Amino acid sequence: MSGLPDSAPVPATASIGTREPLARVEAGLPAAWYLDEAHHRRELERVWNGSWIAAARCDEVGMPGDFRVVDIGEQSVLLTRHDDGGLRAFHNICRHRGSILCTEAQGRLRGGRIVCPYHAWTYDLDGRLQSTPRRMPTGDFDPADFGLFPVAVDTWGGFVFVHLGSGPVQPLSEALGWIPSTFASHRLDALVSGHRRVVDVQANWKLVCENFCECFHCPPVHPELCRVVPAYREGGAWGLRRDEQGRPIPEASAEYRAGARTLTLDGTARVPPFAGLDEAQRSTLYMPALLPPNLFLNVHPDYVNSHLMFPTGPGSVRIVYDWLFEPQALADPAFDLEHYVALWRVTNGQDARNCEWQQRGIRARVFQHGVFMPQEFDCHRFAGWVRDTLASATTGQRPI
Ligand code: FES
Ligand SMILES: [Fe+2]
Known part of the structure; x- marks a missing residue:
């Protein structure tokens, strides 16, 4: 396989076209x-990390404290249900030294706390750092600077969607286009x-x-x-x-x-x-x-x-x-x-x-x-x- 360098030009089309039979092959x-592995990484970055991804059914995280881990390419996303009934999504990694937080695919967070399996840094359901056991105190450490990295989350049709993009993201309702109105009665x-x-x-x-x-x-x-x-x-x-x-x-x-x-x-x-x-x-x-x-x-x-x-x-x-x-x-x-x-x-x-x-x-x-x-x-x-x-x-x- 030849491989495709990151800088290779990508042929673009002006439009993705209409729903008509093609006039030619x-x-x-x-x-x-x-x-190609290099091209695949490029697609993960631009397509998968730049789109709304249907991650799970909402009822997989139905009760406060429920969690679900979803792997999207190389990214691990943690879905949780907050005490207020809303969904939260975070990168499933610790702010200390980057360990995966939840190692099971699904379960219930004991006491509503997310505890890192490595040095036991502990976060609440809003992703705020709550405790750092055995840390020797220094004046330069503010727990407020070390909350979990949030991930955009929304729902439609009983599906949880997440978006790994940084900065403003396209609203889910816009991305879904004609789908919600077509299936509203279903x-x-x-x-x-x-x-x-x-x-x-x-x-x-x-x-x-x-x-x-x-x-x-x-x-x-x-x-x-x-x-x-x-x-x-x-x-x-x-x-x-x-x-x-x-x-x-x-x-x-x-x-x-x-x-x-x-x-x-x-x-x-x-x-x-x-x-x-x-x-x-x-x-x-x-x-x-x-x-x-x-x-x-x-x-x-x-x-x-x-x-x-x-x-x-x-x-x-x-x-x-x-x-x-x-x-x-x-x-x-x-x-x-x-x-x-x-x-x-x-x-x-x-x-x-x-x-x-x-x-x-x-x-x-x-x-x-x-x-x-x-x-x-x-x-x-x-x-x-x-x-x-x-x-x-x-x-x-x-x-x-
Ligand atoms: S990597 Fe999570 S507590 Fe150390
Ligand atoms: Fe088929």
Whole structure:
């Protein structure tokens, strides 16, 4: 691998384009961008540390004193729930000599105190340094100067988002674009996870995003999905088309298996649609959304399959898949969870496998870059966003 120096020029595009089939075959991103360690560090800095990242579900830190640690590339972020009910986020490192603070992924902070495992410096839930055991006093030390480094935190749809950027950051509501209004009636904030899978996938994060952006691959890869969304056998990405507000375009909407009520292996439902949906929303069985770089939503009338993706290296990611339901559905002892989990477990696995095959293939010394076909316009838009963000030419984060 040749490597890409930090000073290498990044080709920029003026705009990430519209949701129309491409008029010509377009080049994908350079193969080295999926493989090269130096380039990966550049993406961590400019894309991942400069965007809102969906870190967890809010109920993972539901009670005061709860904590959750989320690793985003090389950065470890500590989420806590304060006594006032609000969320806090900090870099999960000590101000003394930089040790990781919380070494477990999740738990409860005893006495509401964050205690460093190294020399036991202790912080409160606001990140203020409370005690420094055995420190010999000197006149130059003011604990107020040694609070935890804060991280911007916000929520939408029951997800906790963090932003590792320094200085003013784009408001989350702006970054989310059309997503909140499109799913307002689905009340994602009220849903709870009935099933979670955490999977390590040996593929670059951008391959996973590109895979989500097109359904050109659905016929050969997803026979189960195509059985319930037969339109995917034909038109590829057409069923994913949306207008400028993110609403499905009626004439481009996917056609579902006759009688299907949701996306399960046979299209049947076991729980009612979400309470707030109108008739059109109940009959729109599949609405995907991607907020790059790491939030993926497969939204159905009665459940949601969400993915949070975290890079673990140039050629690997960890993906947290959740199946989200209304609490009353999960509370019913007769609820058939497997009925709802099966389709996306199969389909998510097929996508991961293909991304891993692609990651292996692009190492070939003859491969320079892939090409996007006309119906892979959202892949092209995503690639444009990556190029723009790396070149600092983007107007901000936005859904694809
Ligand atoms: S590094 Fe945390 S107390 Fe020393
Ligand atoms: Fe797929």
